[in-house]
Amino acid sequence: MVLRIVPTVAFPTVQDAIDVSSPGDSIKILAGKFDGFEVTVQGLKIFGCGIGRTIIEGVPAGGGMNGVLVIANLNMLQGFTIQGFIGNGISVVNNGCILKDIESINNQGAGFLIINPDNYLTRCIAAFNTTGYNITTSSLVFDCQSFLNKMNGFETIGNDISIINSTSEKNGENGVLVGETNTIFENKIQNNRTDGVELTDENSNIQRNTICHNGSNGISVLTGVSGNSIDSNIVRNNGTDITNAGILVEDGAMDNDIRFNKAKDNVEFDIEAQGAAFADNTFDANQCGSSDPATICT
Incomplete structure (x- = not known):
């Protein structure tokens, strides 16, 4: 093992060292500004001096x-900022990588693009990108932040993705766009321009999130979507029109299943089941001030 x-x-660039x-x-990687790099060797640890000190912004x-493009398995990247690229800040196209304490800002693509399974992101920040996090397959995101991106904060459009304890x-669009068999647990989702959480597929678990002050719906379950559990969320002050x-x-x-949620001061209703949705879904033990039909609230 060599440091x-x-x-x-000997190694003027990160790529030279890789x-x-x-x-x-x-x-x-010491403090300063550096070109981008491609991780082509598996099992490396690549670490900077911290967010805002080691900055990847060049070629x-x-x-x-x-x-940054990661095309090898089982790498760990930690402690730097990636900024100002025409594409994505960091793209991970292999398995089993750890991204920790990485900030990806002001990129024209996604801050983080994850397209292979079993990757782990923690204490990462995505801001001022087109999309914050675009995750297309099973991965875990824990204690990360996504804010002021032009489109969605998190896009979990693949299967078996977990977003936990994040913000x-x-x-500019949805806080979290949810695909199939995802887990969205104990997050703060607030002040997004459209929906806080939008469900587009089946069998996801939306539980114990705080979803407030979003411009459209706090949580929306689209036509044709089935098998999801929306459980024990706090949903307040969402919506701007009828x-x-x-x-x-x-x-x-x-x-x-829509159960045990606490919904208050939303526009126009705290909980609304359109058309046949009240009969076709389960509403149980929700606390709310207004609903359509009125029998949803307890």
Whole structure:
């Protein structure tokens, strides 16, 4: 196992250090500004001096558009900022990587693009990108932040993705766009321009989140969506017009369980089941001030 320091005479760039490394080696990036890089060796630890001190903002990785491109398995990246790229801040296209204490800001694509399974992100920040986090397959995101992105804060459009104890706020579209068999647990989702949480597929668990002050619905369950559990969320002060609700279940959504939620001061209803949605889904033990039908509230 070898530790390589960037920049030095031997390794003026991060890519120089990666290209001669072997699995198990470490690369320390000092404070300063550096070009993007492509991680082509598995099992490396690449760490900077911290967010805002080690900054990746120069030439994109591998001659492309992304700041950092990870194409090898089982790497750990920690402690730096990625900013200002035409593509994504960081793209992970392999398995079993850990991203920790990484800030990805002001990129024209996603702050974080994760397209292979079993990756773990913690204490990461995505801001001022087009999308904060675009995750297309099973991964865990814990204690991360997404704010002021142009579109969605989190897009969990793949299967078996968990977003836990994280924050999504002030994004230009939805706070969290949810795909199939995802878990959205104990997050703060607030002040997003459209929905706090939008469910587009089946069998996800939306539990114990605080969902407040979003411009459209707090939680929306779209037509054709089924098998989701919406349980024990606090949903307050969402919506701006009569088409909105704290929890909106559209006509054609089926077999979803909406239980034990506390909804208050939403526009126009705290909980609304459109058309046949009241009969086709389960509403149980929700506390709310107004609903359509009125029997939803207890």
